[in-house]
Amino acid sequence: MTRRIGICTGGGDAPGLNAVIRAFVKCSLKEYDWEVVGIEDAFNGLLDEPRRLMVLDGPSCQGLLHRGGTILGTTNRGDPFGWPSKGGPVDRSQDLADAVREEGLEGIVCIGGDGSQAIALRLMNERGIPMIGVPKTIDNDLSATDYTFGFLSAVEVARDALDRLHTTAESHDRVMFLEVMGRDTGHIALSAGIAGGADIILVPEIPYDPNRLAAKIQQRKALGRPFTLVVVAEGAYPMGMASVAPKERKAEIAASGGAGPLAMTLLRGLVDAEMRCTVLGHIQRGGSPIAFDRILATRFGVGAARLVAEGRWGQMVRLRDNHIEGVALKEAVARQRSVDVNGELVGTARATGIEFGG
Amino acid sequence: MTRRIGICTGGGDAPGLNAVIRAFVKCSLKEYDWEVVGIEDAFNGLLDEPRRLMVLDGPSCQGLLHRGGTILGTTNRGDPFGWPSKGGPVDRSQDLADAVREEGLEGIVCIGGDGSQAIALRLMNERGIPMIGVPKTIDNDLSATDYTFGFLSAVEVARDALDRLHTTAESHDRVMFLEVMGRDTGHIALSAGIAGGADIILVPEIPYDPNRLAAKIQQRKALGRPFTLVVVAEGAYPMGMASVAPKERKAEIAASGGAGPLAMTLLRGLVDAEMRCTVLGHIQRGGSPIAFDRILATRFGVGAARLVAEGRWGQMVRLRDNHIEGVALKEAVARQRSVDVNGELVGTARATGIEFGG
Amino acid sequence: MTRRIGICTGGGDAPGLNAVIRAFVKCSLKEYDWEVVGIEDAFNGLLDEPRRLMVLDGPSCQGLLHRGGTILGTTNRGDPFGWPSKGGPVDRSQDLADAVREEGLEGIVCIGGDGSQAIALRLMNERGIPMIGVPKTIDNDLSATDYTFGFLSAVEVARDALDRLHTTAESHDRVMFLEVMGRDTGHIALSAGIAGGADIILVPEIPYDPNRLAAKIQQRKALGRPFTLVVVAEGAYPMGMASVAPKERKAEIAASGGAGPLAMTLLRGLVDAEMRCTVLGHIQRGGSPIAFDRILATRFGVGAARLVAEGRWGQMVRLRDNHIEGVALKEAVARQRSVDVNGELVGTARATGIEFGG
C-alpha cells in the first residue's frame, strides 16, 4: 500500500511556498512513490466539514516554481488547540488526529513560522501526529536556520523601492522614509538599507535618539547632500519608549500611524526639511521569488522528503553553514534571532556611514 | 556669438526628466552649437543669491538616460509672481527677467506640469521672457498631449505591485486595496488596474457606491474566488461625497487616512472578509524610466530644440497621434484631461468584468 | 441556441497572446453569453484527428493576463491550403470548412501575423469561413495598426540587455554588439537603441558603410569614451550587399553567423578595439508582457468581440491614433511598415548623436 503524506502551509505567505510544495511533491513521486495530499488553509482543511484536501501530482505542480503565494491557501486563524467557536475557543486537536487517521496520512509536513511549528510540535507530542517542519518567515528571524526563503525576495522589493525613492529624494532635497516589515526584528530593514544605500536605518533592536538622526541629516546637508533616505522597521521605536512593555509599545506605535510616521513626527521639530513616508506593506510578501529563494525552497522541499523517508518525524529542515540538515522541532521553535547589534553586519553598515540613532 | 539657452525642471519629479535634458543638450550641441545653461530648482536658480546655474555639456549628460529624478533639482515652491518672503508673497518676476538678460539667456525651456507652464506663460506674456514648454505630469492628464513621459513607468510600478498583491490576496482570501497616484484624475488607476488584473477600480471621475463594490466581492466569492483586488486613485470618493466641493472633499478624504483606507472603512460593514490597504506613494515617481518613456522623453527633448531653432517661443512640444509637434502654450495649459467615463478604455475594463462602483 | 466562436493563435509567440484570449473570453461571457472554443496550434487543431479543441470559460482564463506564450499553442507550420503530406503539400481548406461547420462554429478569431491573416482572408474568401483578425507581430511592422502587443515588451528586454552591456563595455573599453529581432524591419533595433543609449544602430532599411561606423568609434575614443554600444537588427547589412536580392542576402548574412557577427567582422580591420557580440534571440519573445502590452492586448480582445457582435466578419481590429477600430482584413495584410528613414524617430536618434552608418 502506498504511503500518504500530508502537507500544509500556515501563517503569512512568503515567496517560495509553492516552490517548497513543488519540490516535495516531485521528490516524493520520483524517488519514493508516495501520495502527497495537500491540506487547505493550514490545518483547517482537515477540521472543516467537508474536509478540504487535494491530491498533489505532477501536473498540479506545473508552473509553481515561479508563482508567489501558496496553492494550498494559508491562514493565521484556526489553532486546533483553540478552535474559534461561539462559546469561545475549544480544543479540536483530537478531531485533527482522528482526521489524519481516517485519511490514512502517515504524517504531515508543515511549512510555517514559529507559531505554526509550535502547534505542530504540540500536535506531535500531545496527539501523536507525526510532523516534519519547514521553516517559513519573511523576517528571517528563526535562530534555527541561517536563511528562510522569501526573506531575500522581500529585501529585493524593499531595495527596489529605495532605489526609486533615492532619485526623488535627491531631486527634491527631501528626507524620505520607507517603512518595511519587521515587527520584532530588523533584518529586512538592515539588509535592504545596506543594499539600497540608506543613510539611516531604524530597527527594533536599537532604540533611536531622534537628535542623532537630526544630526545626521544636518551633517549631510553641510556636505552638500541635502536629502536623506531612512529605512524604518515596523517595530522600530525611540529611546523614550524603551521602558514601555513590548505590547503597549506596539500599541503606541500603531496609534502614531506606524513606526515610519512616528519617526517622521519626532524629527519634524528637529530638522528643516520636507519629509515623506511610504509604507511598503504587503507588496513585500507577494510576487515571484528571486533565484536564491527558489533554490532554497527547492532544497527545503527535497530535504523535508528526505526527513520523511528516514522516519525523522519531529524534525525541521534547516540551512546551516550552506548545508541542508534536520534539527529537532523542539529546538527549532525555541529562540528568535534578533539583529546582532554588535555584529559584523551592523558594523559594516556603520563603517559605511549609516546611522542607527543609537 | 554663441546662443545661450536656459533649461529648468519644475513641479514633482517624473521618470524621464533627465532624458529630456540629455536629449535637449545633445541636440543643441550636435545640430546647433548652442550653449545650454541648467537652472537649478525650477526658476529659483535664477532668483537666489548667488545664482545657481550649470553649463550642460556632453560629459554632464553621461548616464542620464536611465537615471530617475532630475539633475537640475525641482521644487513646487518659488512662483516668481508670488515669491515667499517674511512680509508675504512678493512679485519677483522682473528680477527673473533681469537675471535672464544678465546671464545672456535667449530663452528658457521649461519642463513642468500645468502649474509650471502657466507660470512660464505669464513670464513670457508679462515679462517678455521667451519660453518653450515640455509637458510633464505623471498623471497623464494634460489634454494637450496624448502621453506624458513617466506615466507608463508609474503604471508599471503599480502593475508590479498588483501582481505581487494578487498572490497574497489569493493565498489569504483577502480583499487587497492598492492606493495609487491620481488626485484629480484616475488614469494611473485605470491603466494599472487593467494591466494588473484588478477586480475593482475606483477613480475620481466615477463616484462609487460601496454597495456595488460589496456585491462584486460577494459575487466573486460565490464563483469560488474569495479574494478581490481593488485599485484606488488618491482622489476617488463615494457617491455620498459627490455634492461636497472638491477642496473640502479632499480634506475629508485626507481626514479618513486617504482614499484607500476610506474605501476600506466603507466596505467593512458590508462584507465579511479580511481587508488590507497599501499606499504606493512616491515609489511611483522614482527610478529608471521604462523604454517607452525614455524614447518619448528623448523625442520631447529634441522636439524642444527644434522649436527653439525655429524661433517658436511660446509653444509647447507635444505628442499627438504618434507625431511630435508644437502647440501654443496658451492652449496647452487650458484643459485637464479626465478619464472618459464613457470611453473605450473604461468600456474595455467593464467588458472584462471590472467594477467601478458607479 | 448559444453562439459558438472559435479562437486560435498562429505564427511566432509574443507577450500578450494570452491576454487577448482572456479578454475575448471574458467579454464574450459577460456581455454576449457566447461559447468560446479554443483551437490548438493555429488551425491545426481543427484538421488533426482527433480534433484538438478546448472550451474556454472563466476558470480557464485565470492567471492568463500576465502569462507569456499562448495556452492554445501556436505554430508556423500547417497552412490549410498547402498542408504537409508525404506526397507534397495538399489543399485541406475544405476539410477545415467542414470541421468549422461540424463543430458549430459561427466563425473564428485569428490572432496572428501577416502570414496568418493572409491565410484567414483566403479561408474567408474561398471557403466562406467567417474570420476576424487580431494583429500580432513582435516586429511592429504592420502598417494597418499603430502598435502590436508584444513589441514594447521585446524592446524592454533589449533595453535591459543594453543597460547591462553598457557597464561591461565601459569597464573594458570594448565595442559591444547586440543583435535583436527584425529580419525585415528595424523597429525593435531603433526603439531599443534609443532607449538603451546605443551609439550605433543598424537596421535593414539603412544599409551601412563600415567606414562610417569605424569613424564613429574613433570619434568617441578621441572624446575619452573608448567604448561603443551597437544594436544590430537581424536583417541589417552593409552597403556592399545592397544590390543582392533579399533572399540571397539573408542567406549571406546567415552564412556570416548573423547580422551582428557580420558587422563585427567587417569592423575588425578598421578599428583597434576588443569586440563582442551577443545575440538576444528568443528571450525577446517570452515572458510576462509589460503593462502597455497587457492593456493593448486586452483592448484588442474586447475589440475583436465587438466586431463579432456587430457581425463585421472579414475585419481586423487595430489601434489607430489611440483608438481601437476595425479595418478590412484585405487592407490589413497588404503593406508592411518599414522604419521611415527620413522620419522623426530616426531624426531624433541622429540628433542625439546616434550613427546609422548610412
Next chain:
Amino acid sequence: MTRRIGICTGGGDAPGLNAVIRAFVKCSLKEYDWEVVGIEDAFNGLLDEPRRLMVLDGPSCQGLLHRGGTILGTTNRGDPFGWPSKGGPVDRSQDLADAVREEGLEGIVCIGGDGSQAIALRLMNERGIPMIGVPKTIDNDLSATDYTFGFLSAVEVARDALDRLHTTAESHDRVMFLEVMGRDTGHIALSAGIAGGADIILVPEIPYDPNRLAAKIQQRKALGRPFTLVVVAEGAYPMGMASVAPKERKAEIAASGGAGPLAMTLLRGLVDAEMRCTVLGHIQRGGSPIAFDRILATRFGVGAARLVAEGRWGQMVRLRDNHIEGVALKEAVARQRSVDVNGELVGTARATGIEFGG
C-alpha cells in the same frame, strides 16, 4: 602623514565591483582617515606613462552602490611579470614596485579572480608590494570563499531568461537551449537551472550522454509535456570528449559553435523536435547587482579595510559560514571549487527530476 592605500580591479567585470570600491573608500575615510588611490585598468595605471590614478573621496563614491562595471576600469591584459612588448613579454614587476614607492602607496587592495590574485601574491612575495585580496569571479568557483559577489546577479539574469524561454518553449513544443557562463565549472548553470525550472542541466563536471538527454525529452513528450528547457554551461561536453585534454576540448567545443550549439547538434539525430539555442553572453556580467551582491560586496570592502587596518597584508577577505574573515592569499588561490557531483545541490536537482546526462 596620512596613509595612502591603492585599490584596483582586474579580470572580467562582475556586478558589485563598484560597491566594493565604495565600501572600502567610505570605511577608509570614516574610520581610518586614509587616502584611497584608485589605479586604472588593473595594475596598468601604475605602469603606463603617464600614470593613470585617481584619488577616491566621498563624492566619487556617489551612485556607485547600484552601478554595474567598475569605475576604475579593468582588463585581462597586462601581467607585470610578462608585460606585452614588441620583442615579447618583459618583466616589469620592479617598475611596478618603484611606482608604488614613488606614489607613496602603503599597499594595494586587489579585487580580482584567481589570475589577478596569483599575480598579487607574486608581487608581494617577489617585489615586496603589500597586498590585500578581494575575491571576484562571476563563476563562484573559488574554494576559499562560500560566495563571490556577482554570481547570484548572473544567476538572476539567467533565471529571468529561462522564465522567458519557458513560455516560448511551451507554446511552440520546442526544445530550447540556454548557454550560460561557466568555462570550467557549472555553478551558474546548476543554480540557474534549478531556479528557472530547467529539465536538463549540462555542466563541465558531468560529461553527458546524448542518449540520456534524448530519453528525457521523449519521456516528457509521453507525459504530455512536448517541450524541454536545457541549460548548458560554456564548458559542458559529451562523454565522447572525456578523454580529450581540456585545452583541445575547449577548442573542439568552440569549433562546434559553443557548448549549446554542440549539444543541439548531437541531439538532432536523436529527437524529433524543433530546437533553438540562445547564448546569453555578456549580459550576465553587467547591470546593477541584486541586493545580496550589494551587501556582500559592501562587506568585502569593509572587510578589506579591516585587514589593512590590522596590517594583515598577504591576506584575502572571504565569506565563510556567513562570516567575513581573512585567509592567506596563498591558500586562497590554490584550489578551484567544482560542482560537487555527489553533493546535496546536484542531488536536489536530480530529486526534482532534472537530468544531467550522466
